[in-house]
Amino acid sequence: MNLPTWLWLDRDQWRSQTATASVPGVSITATATPRSVTWSMGDGSTVKCRDAGTPFPPGGDSEAASPDCGHTYRQSSQGQTNNTYPVTATVHWTVRWSGARQGGTLPGLTTTSTASFAVAESQALNNAPG
DSSP: OSSEEEOOOOTTTSSOOEEEEEEEEEEEEEEEEEEEEEEOOSSOEEEEEESSOOOTTOOOOOOOSSSSSSSEESSSSSSGGSSEEEEEEEEEEEEEEEEEEEEEEEEEEEEEEEEOOOOOOOOOOOOOOO
C-alpha cells in the first residue's frame, strides 16, 4: 500500500483492428482504433489513460510512479472479497466504417477485461532506544 501501481495493456494489441464483411454486391469495412482505457481500481478510484501505458521495466524502482498510467492504493485490500480489489480495464474504441458508397463512425464501443489485485499493508517499525 502507498506504492505506485503501474497499469498497462499489451502494446501488441493496442493497435487498429480492421475487418470486412461481404454479401453479393456489397462489402463493408470497419476499422476500430483504441483511443483510451479507463481503469476501475476496485477502491472507488478510476484512472483514465490515453494509451496502453508503459510496462514496468525489469529491475525497475518499485517506488517509482508510472510515467503515464498508474495508481497508488491508500488502503489494503484486506476484508474485500478474496482479499483483493476487483480491477476492470475498459478500452474505448473509435470505429470507422465504409462501404456501399457510405461511411460513418460508430460511437461508444468498448471492450472490458478484469483482474484482481491484492494490496498488502506494510508498516515501518522504529526500535530506537528510549
